[in-house]
Amino acid sequence: xxxxxxxxxxxxxxxxxxxxxxxxxxxxxxxxxxxxxxxxxxxxxxxxxxxxxxxxxxxxxxxxxxxxxxxxxxxxxxxxxxxxxxxxxxxxxxxxxxxxxxxxxxxxxxxxxxxxxxxxxxxxxxxxxxxxxxxxxxxxxxxxxxxxxxxxxxxxxxxxxxxxxxxxxxxxxxxxxxxxxxxxxxxxxxxxxxxxxxxxxxxxxxxxxxxxxxxxxxxxxxxxxxxxxxxxxxxxxxxxxxxxxxxxxxxxxxxxxxxxxxxxxxxxxxxxxxxxxxxxxxxxxxxxxxxxxxxxxxxxxxxxxxxxxxxxxxxxxxxxxxxxxxxxxxxxxxxxxxxxxxxxxxxxxxxxxxxxxxxxxxxxxxxxxxxxxxxxxxxxxxxxxxxxxxxxxxxxxxxxxxxxxxxxxxxxxxxxxxxxxxxxxxxxxxxxxxxxxxxxxxxxxxxxxxxxxxxxxxxxxxxxxxxxxxxxxxxxxxxxxxxxxxxxxxxxxx
Amino acid sequence: xxxxxxxxxxxxxxxxxxxxxxxxxxxxxxxxxxxxxxxxxxxxxxxxxxxxxxxxxxxxxxxxxxxxxxxxxxxxxxxxxxxxxxxxxxxxxxxxxxxxxxxxxxxxxxxxxxxxxxxxxxxxxxxxxxxxxxxxxxxxxxxxxxxxxxxxxxxxxxxxxxxxxxxxxxxxxxxxxxxxxxxxxxxxxxxxxxxxxxxxxxxxxxxxxxxxxxxxxxxxxxxxxxxxxxxxxxxxxxxxxxxxxxxxxxxxxxxxxxxxxxxxxxxxxxxxxxxxxxxxxxxxxxxxxxxxxxxxxxxxxxxxxx
Numbered sequence: 130x131x132x133x134x135x136x137x138x139x140x141x142x143x144x145x146x147x148x149x150x151x152x153x154x155x156x157x158x159x160x161x162x163x164x165x166x167x168x169x170x171x172x173x174x175x176x177x178x179x180x181x182x183x184x185x186x187x188x189x190x191x192x193x194x195x196x197x198x199x200x201x202x203x204x205x206x207x208x209x210x211x212x213x214x215x216x217x218x219x220x221x222x223x224x225x226x227x228x229x230x231x232x233x234x235x236x237x238x239x240x241x242x243x244x245x246x247x248x249x250x251x252x253x254x255x256x257x258x259x260x261x262x263x264x265x266x267x268x269x270x271x272x273x274x275x276x277x278x279x280x281x282x283x284x285x286x287x288x289x290x291x292x293x294x295x296x297x298x299x300x301x302x303x304x305x306x307x308x309x310x311x312x313x314x315x316x317x318x319x320x321x322x323x324x325x326x327x328x329x330x331x332x333x334x335x336x337x338x339x340x341x342x343x344x345x346x347x348x349x350x351x352x353x354x355x356x357x358x359x360x361x362x363x364x365x366x367x368x369x370x371x372x373x374x375x376x377x378x379x380x381x382x383x384x385x386x387x388x389x390x391x392x393x394x395x396x397x398x399x400x401x402x403x404x405x406x407x408x409x410x411x412x413x414x415x416x417x418x419x420x421x422x423x424x425x426x427x428x429x430x431x432x433x434x435x436x437x438x439x440x441x442x443x444x445x446x447x448x449x450x451x452x453x454x455x456x457x458x459x460x461x462x463x464x465x466x467x468x469x470x471x472x473x474x475x476x477x478x479x480x481x482x483x484x485x486x487x488x489x490x491x492x493x494x495x496x497x498x499x500x501x502x503x504x505x506x507x508x509x510x511x512x513x514x515x516x517x518x519x520x521x522x523x524x525x526x527x528x529x530x531x532x533x534x535x536x537x538x539x540x541x542x543x544x545x546x547x548x549x550x551x552x553x554x555x556x557x558x559x560x561x562x563x564x565x566x567x568x569x570x571x572x573x574x575x576x577x578x579x580x581x582x583x584x585x586x587x588x589x590x591x592x593x594x595x596x597x598x599x600x601x602x603x604x605x606x607x608x609x610x611x612x613x614x615x616x617x618x619x620x621x622x623x
Numbered sequence: 624x625x626x627x628x629x630x631x632x633x634x635x636x637x638x639x640x641x642x643x644x645x646x647x648x649x650x651x652x653x654x655x656x657x658x659x660x661x662x663x664x665x666x667x668x669x670x671x672x673x674x675x676x677x678x679x680x681x682x683x684x685x686x687x688x689x690x691x692x693x694x695x696x697x698x699x700x701x702x703x704x705x706x707x708x709x710x711x712x713x714x715x716x717x718x719x720x721x722x723x724x725x726x727x728x729x730x731x732x733x734x735x736x737x738x739x740x741x742x743x744x745x746x747x748x749x750x751x752x753x754x755x756x757x758x759x760x761x762x763x764x765x766x767x768x769x770x771x772x773x774x775x776x777x778x779x780x781x782x783x784x785x786x787x788x789x790x791x792x793x794x795x796x797x798x799x800x801x802x803x804x805x806x807x808x809x810x811x812x813x814x815x816x817x818x819x820x821x822x823x824x825x826x827x828x829x830x831x832x833x834x835x836x837x838x839x840x841x842x843x844x845x846x847x848x849x850x851x852x853x854x855x856x857x858x859x860x861x862x863x864x865x866x867x868x869x870x871x872x873x874x875x876x877x878x879x880x881x882x883x884x885x886x887x888x889x890x891x892x893x894x895x896x897x898x899x900x901x902x903x904x905x906x907x908x909x910x911x912x913x914x915x916x917x918x919x920x921x922x923x924x925x926x927x928x929x
Contacts, residue, residue: 429814453817467815470808472875481805482816484798491797535816 130192131156131320132177132289137186139172146172150186151346152339154289157318159311161331161352164341165364165554170324173341174291177322178210179203201230209282210291211275219267224249226266227280252280256313259306270416272303279310290314291322301414301580301614308334326555328357329583342366365556373559375566377590377606381405383441384574385457385543387426390435395421397598399435403543403574408565410589410606411578412613418598419578420462423545427459428452439543453482458536460529462547462578468532471521475513476502478520478531483539505534509564526557533564544568544575550584562588582610629920630868630884637891645898653894655777659769659845661890662779663688664857665883666838668864669790670720670831672882674734675865676794677827678807678874682738683723684835684861686745688854691716691839693749696758696765696849705765712840713833719745720832724825734828742858749851758849769844779841786834791879793830803827807874863910864889867917888913 130153137150150173154160164170175181177188179197188195190206197203217226224246225232233244249262258276260269266277275295282290295307311334314321325331335352340363348363385403390396395418403409413419424430426437428446437444439455446452449459461467469478479502480487487498502516509530513523520531529549536544546565550558565588569575579585585592592604594616602616641648667684674681695712699705723741727734771778794800802823805813814820843849866872867888868881889910896906 427815449814450817450819459815461815466809467811470805470812470875473804473808477801477804478812481801481813481818484801488798491799493796493798493801495796539817 130154131158131190133187133189134173134177135187135189137173137176137188138184139169139176139181140184146344147176147183148344149346150176150341150344151349152322153349154320154322155337156288156320157315158336159315159321159323159334161335161338162322162324162341163328163331163338163360163364165556168341168364169344170341171293172344174210174293174322174324177203177289178208178291180210204285204287207286207288208291209278209285209287209289210293211278211282211295212293217266217274217277219265221266222262223253223260223264223266223269223277223280224262226277227252227262227284229281231285248284249280252284256280256283256310258310270303272306275307276310279314283314287319289320289322291324293324294326295323302618303415304330327581328360328555332357340364361555365554373562373587375408375562375588375590377408378406378570380407380590381572384439385426385576386438388436388438390422390425390437391433392421392425392430393433395598396425396432399598399600401593401600403576405542405572405574406569407590408569408575408577408588410585410592411576411595412580412582412585412592413595413617415580417595417617419595420547421598422595423459423461423547423576423578426452426545427457429459453539453541456540456542457545458482458539458541458543459545460532460536460547460549462551464525464528464532464551469520469528472519474517475506475511475520475523475531476516479505479516479534479538482535486538501538505538509534509537510560524557525553526560529553529557529561530564533561533568537568542573544573546575546577546579548579549577550579550581558584582613585613586610630881630888630917633917634884634888634891637888637895641891641895641898644895647898648895653898655772657890657894658777658780658783660894661886662777662783663838663842663845664860664864664889665783665886666786666841667831667835667857668861668882668886669786669879670834671861672865672870672877672879673790673794673803673827674831675862675870675872676807676874676877677803677824678810679727679734679824679827680738680862680872681720681723681828681831682735682858683719683741683745684831685854685857686742686749687716687719687832687835688839688842688857689749689851690719690745691836692843692853693753693758693839693849693851695836695840696761696843697752699762699765700758700760700849705762708761708765709768709837709840712843713836716836716839717829717833720835721825721829723832724828727828728821728824746851746855753849753851755851757851759847761843761847761849765844766847767844769841782837782841786837787879787883790830790834794879799823799826804875807876809875860889863914867914869921885917888917 132154134150134152137147139147147169150169162170176183179200179202182198195206218229227249228245232240234240246262253260253262260273260276266274311321332352338350338352338355339346340348342364382405383402384405387399387401390399399422411419421430425432428449428451439457444455476498480498487494487501499516506513511527511530520528523531549561553561565575577589590606592606592608592613593600594602594613596617604612647653671681691712694715695708698711699708723738726732726737767778769779773781794803802818805818806820806823810820842853864886865877865882867885870877870881892910892913893906896909
């Protein structure tokens with residue numbers, strides 16, 4: 130037994146994040162940690178990694194009880210964590226990051242740079258990582274940054290490595306690379322704890338599964354033979370029909386038309402059309418230009434050439450403000466940074482895009498605002514304590530609904546959803562889909578950018594595929610993942 | 624809740640404590656002198672509140688104050704009526720603020736850098752325009768602005784209250800105010816929501832400049848001179864007044880009430896140490912320590928909440 134967690138408890142103010150966290154990790158084991166957002170996975174792992182202290186319970190590492198007060202203590206005991214959001218020093222090199230805090234030294238605190246560079250290069254070569262020791266970290270992709278964190282863990286001689294949703298921002302090929310590395314870590318007899326939301330992929334690499342629900346370990350057992358439906362059942366505690374299937378509507382008037390939109394080098398001659406009532410999927414690998422397309426339509430980036438028409442009228446965007454006024458809404462991939470003002474009340478967030486509706490001569494009508502906010506929250510089934518609750522305290526799914534409601538409130542006609550289900554619970558995903566469906570039924574046109582192919586297949590009426598800044602094909606909604614991947618990855622036959 | 628009210632208790636405790644400690648404190652002369660002394664910083668701090676809520680900072684307010692006071696008194700010296708002179712001072716402040724706002728938003732320079740630059744530029748201009756000499760020749764009636772009484776209360780208190788109510792309404796009851804919070808809390812989300820971020824940010828600096836111009840005229844009226852060297856170091860006092868009671872330099876947080884309480888805490892501390900004969904050298908250190916202590920307590924409260 131490498132690590133055993135017994136009845137770990139943790140409170141944050143009045144909230145009980147963990148009631149009884151239990152987990153047993155063996156050496157040479159990939160241990161999947163599953164659970165909905167807020168189930169306590171990250172809290173439990175932060176306790177293991179010494180980032181927060183537990184209130185009660187036992188933690189036994191290699192047969193000895195331990196208690197970490199700082200990440201450095203956990204690191205010294207051989208525990209490392211690869212974070213969802215990179216915790217590297219962006220302006221330093223790959224090698225400097227790998228050796229941060231353990232630089233090979235000379236006298237008086239001077240660093241032996243050559244020794245450090247060589248050691249880093251050897252480490253990278255040994256694992257066939259696509260990195261160079263002297264690259265600057267801020268130039269790396271999210272996948273590259275994770276590799277650096279993994280290098281760090283190996284270099285520090287860690288025996289336990291924790292991955293917090295490593296593939297959530299990676300493309301399929303990059304994910305494969307992560308799997309390869311995880312397997313090689315297992316061969317080195319390391320214990321790996323792997324938090325993920327992607328159940329399909331998790332079965333490919335997991336040996337053992339532990340499921341947390343509401344701060345309690347509710348299931349633990351071998352991954353083999355455990356169906357995805359069973360995993361979901363443990364996670365949500367009830368039967369959930371994971372298979373959502375939208376029934377398409379007859380499309381109405383054309384609401385968005387794009388002709389030859391180009392922004393070198395990311396977008397190359399993009400043309401597409403969206404009709405009222407339609408949900409059009411947009412597939413492609415990370416870096417194919419899908420997010421850039423949304424940003425350019427929305428006026429965050431300027432196009433070199435090409436035109437955008439909204440409901441037949443040419444849209445001249447110099448800023449998102451113009452797009453918003455024309456009825457275009459962007460629900461960004463990065464909700465935390467671009468979608469919500471987390472510290473502000475839910476009500477402020479909901480009405481931010483359309484204060485004109487609740488004000489007169491520039492003065493706010495508070496009662497009117499409150500009424501409309503409560504009305505909207507009910508319609509979208511947002512679970513909140515009240516309109517004054519800070520938006521950042523909601524769960525991921527409810528945060529997403531607040532972002533959507535901002536645009537419903539504004540009466541937007543064209544919705545650009547960029548990865549709408551990222552970091553959202555299984556149960557809440559279906560609600561997000563239902564909200565999108567309701568929007569389409571009320572006459573909106575929706576472009577849904579997603580890397581989750583099963584979700585695109587469930588929701589989209591038709592699917593556009595992008596590769597290297599171009600649209601490489603259009604597929605009907607009932608296509609297969611293979612067809613999409615072919616268009617997303619392969620050179621065209623010509 | 625108790626911790627949120629801590630600044631109010633501190634203010635009351637200071638007030639009560641000083642009343643007991645020295646018989647010279649609770650006299651109408653002393654109290655109105657506290658009000659007059661605090662009003663200048665207080666009015667500047669109201670503008671600073673908006674700027675800090677919007678996620679910005681204005682280090683140039685001390686120099687802006689000098690510019691406003693100087694140009695206003697120069698107008699009077701050259702024969703303009705008192706009201707026109709005051710208007711010139713206020714307008715000067717407004718222009719200084721507008722320039723700060725435009726440089727921050729159009730050139731996309733960090734406001735700390737912009738206003739650090741204009742702190743020097745405005746001060747330098749004031750010295751050049753005046754040749755380094757104060758303007759003495761102002762009409763007698765001008766002293767009413769800073770030293771007069773209305774209904775037995777210092778006239779500046781009425782001005783202060785009017786400004787405070789105005790800024791409060793602007794922040795809490797108008798679209799503009801809501802946008803200011805949104806921009807300060809998450810500028811990117813504000814941009815995505817289609818808010819005219821540059822316009823509202825510039826507006827905030829402009830309003831801040833206007834209030835500082837007014838404060839400059841009050842300062843000039845109290846001294847009955849236009850001093851090109853007036854207001855040095857005031858920027859730190861104005862920022863301190865905002866952050867003592869909950870304003871956050873990260874943006875998105877702050878209130879008019881908090882700023883008023885903050886400014887009065889500092890005013891009472893200065894006045895109290897004067898009355899108790901504490902050396903002015905020590906005073907500065909005490910006020911500095913209070914700032915750090917107040918913000919530390921506030922951070923503790925927030926951490927416990929999250």
